[in-house]
Amino acid sequence: MQQQADKIIQTLKAKGLRVTPQRFAVYEDLLARSDHPTAEQITNHLNQDGPTSSQATVYSSLQALREVGLIREVLLEEGVCRYDANIDPHHHFQCQSCGAIEDIAWDQLQDLDFKALRPGLQVTHYEITVHGGYCNRCRPE
Amino acid sequence: MQQQADKIIQTLKAKGLRVTPQRFAVYEDLLARSDHPTAEQITNHLNQDGPTSSQATVYSSLQALREVGLIREVLLEEGVCRYDANIDPHHHFQCQSCGAIEDIAWDQLQDLDFKALRPGLQVTHYEITVHGGYCNRCRPE
DNA sequence: GAAAGTTTTTGGAAATTTTCCAAGGATGCT
DNA sequence: AGCATCCTTGGAAAATTTCCAAAAACTTTC
Numbered sequence: 001m002q003q004q005a006d007k008i009i010q011t012l013k014a015k016g017l018r019v020t021p022q023r024f025a026v027y028e029d030l031l032a033r034s035d036h037p038t039a040e041q042i043t044n045h046l047n048q049d050g051p052t053s054s055q056a057t058v059y060s061s062l063q064a065l066r067e068v069g070l071i072r073e074v075l076l077e078e079g080v081c082r083y084d085a086n087i088d089p090h091h092h093f094q095c096q097s098c099g100a101i102e103d104i105a106w107d108q109l110q111d112l113d114f115k116a117l118r119p120g121l122q123v124t125h126y127e128i129t130v131h132g133g134y135c136n137r138c139r140p141e
Numbered sequence: 142m143q144q145q146a147d148k149i150i151q152t153l154k155a156k157g158l159r160v161t162p163q164r165f166a167v168y169e170d171l172l173a174r175s176d177h178p179t180a181e182q183i184t185n186h187l188n189q190d191g192p193t194s195s196q197a198t199v200y201s202s203l204q205a206l207r208e209v210g211l212i213r214e215v216l217l218e219e220g221v222c223r224y225d226a227n228i229d230p231h232h233h234f235q236c237q238s239c240g241a242i243e244d245i246a247w248d249q250l251q252d253l254d255f256k257a258l259r260p261g262l263q264v265t266h267y268e269i270t271v272h273g274g275y276c277n278r279c280r281p282e
Numbered sequence: 283g284a285a286a287g288t289t290t291t292t293g294g295a296a297a298t299t300t301t302c303c304a305a306g307g308a309t310g311c312t
Numbered sequence: 313a314g315c316a317t318c319c320t321t322g323g324a325a326a327a328t329t330t331c332c333a334a335a336a337a338c339t340t341t342c
Contacts (some may be wrong), residue, residue, distance in 0.1 A: 018289060018338055040328080054292050059329065061290095075216040079300075079328080093258075096265065108257040112269070116249045117234075124237065124273030128253070132265030139261055159309055159318060181299080195321050200300065205319095220299080220329075 004028075015068035022053040026061040027070065030085035036074050036101045038082055076101060076129060091128040095135035102135060104128070145169075156209035163194040167202040168211065171226035177215050177242045179223055217242060217270060232269040236276035243276060245269070 008028055012019050025046050030037070037045070043058045053061070062083055065071045074082040076094050082101065091104040114123050149169055153160045166187050171178070178186070184199045194202075203224055206212045215223040217235050223242065232245040255264050 020290060020337070022291070038328095056293075056330080057291050064290095073219055075219065078214055078216065078222050081219050081328090093262065104258065109253055109255070112250055114250070114271070117245065117271075121234065121274040123271050126269055126271040126273075128267055128269050130255070130258075130264050130267040132267075133262040154310095161308070161319060163320070179299095197301080197322075198320050201319075222299090 011070065015070060017064055017068060022057045023061045023064065025052060026058055027065055027085065030065075030071055030083055034086070034103065036082040036084050038080060042083070074101060089125070089127070091130065093130045093133070093135075095138050096132050097134050097138035100135045100137070104130065152211065156211060158205055158209060163198045164202045164205065166193060167199055168206055168226065171206075171212055171224055175227070175244065177223040177225050179221060183224070215242060230266070230268070232271065234271045234274070234276075236279050237273050238275050238279035241276045241278070245271065 005024075005028075008024060008031070009019050012023065012027065017023065026042060029042055029045055039055075039058055039062055042062075043053065043055055046053045046058070062071065066073065066083075069087060071083050071085050072087055074084045074092060076082070076092065077099065084103075086103060089106045091106065091109060092101055093104050094101050109128055112126065114121075117123070146165075146169075149165060149172070150160050153164065153168065158164065167183060170183055170186055180196075180199055180203055183203075184194065184196055187194045187199070203212065207214065207224075210228060212224050212226050213228055215225045215233060217223070217233065218240065225244075227244060230247045232247065232250055233242055234245050235242050250269055253267065255262075258264070
């Protein structure tokens, strides 16, 4: 695990961010989970064994990490901004029963052809959101 | 335009909603524009020539219209919930310069094949969000 | 390794957006 | 028209995010 910590430190430094315990913790937490937590969920998780990061710091850290491209937002529900440390291109699936979000690997869906779009519209990035079905936990038997 | 108004009234009634001036106005406004406005933008637009709908009513109307499936949310920016009266399946394009959102007709992108997804995951709906390029207003030169 | 110069953290206040509430008003049915 | 129900309203409340100035921490420099 020490190697993992070193790698996080090197990553943060490489992006020009100072390595503080709070920022480290936010990024480490996001890297370790795949449930696309909200800022509040991250704050609670970090502080569950004694206070380590204030609310304002978590927001600030998330913003800093997002600005340098280490994490990104996932917006699938009204009024809920979730975060994801998986910055490789990928798609999302949301369970229609419990709302859980899981990743869909990029190569599980074929590449799209944008030739039919109106001229002059050059695509830099796209993403597919899939609704329906049930996640592992909600699967009916 | 009278026919358009009658049609809106019939549509609302058919969904079991009472036709009030405020609810009519919210739906009419959304039908008439394609810029995916926020609740605040709708409120301001409706009240620009004298007060017609309170803030709470606009939110309430939007919620009622969404519950019966006449409008839907569009979530592309953090903390911003936009609304769209186009409920036919379609995709969205967001201009990377000004953030404007425009629709992409469903048949301009090929249908996706979900065979590669894990078993048991039946897809009920999906949607593609395209970032990049420039909208008509931001087109360079 | 201490001082200097930044950047970051913090708690609390403030801003923003959305929801709640109870009262009065409007709508659709008979 | 009368009635039951649903809707609107202003204001308060809730929920989420940002701002602020002071204190603390990180990095660099000497």
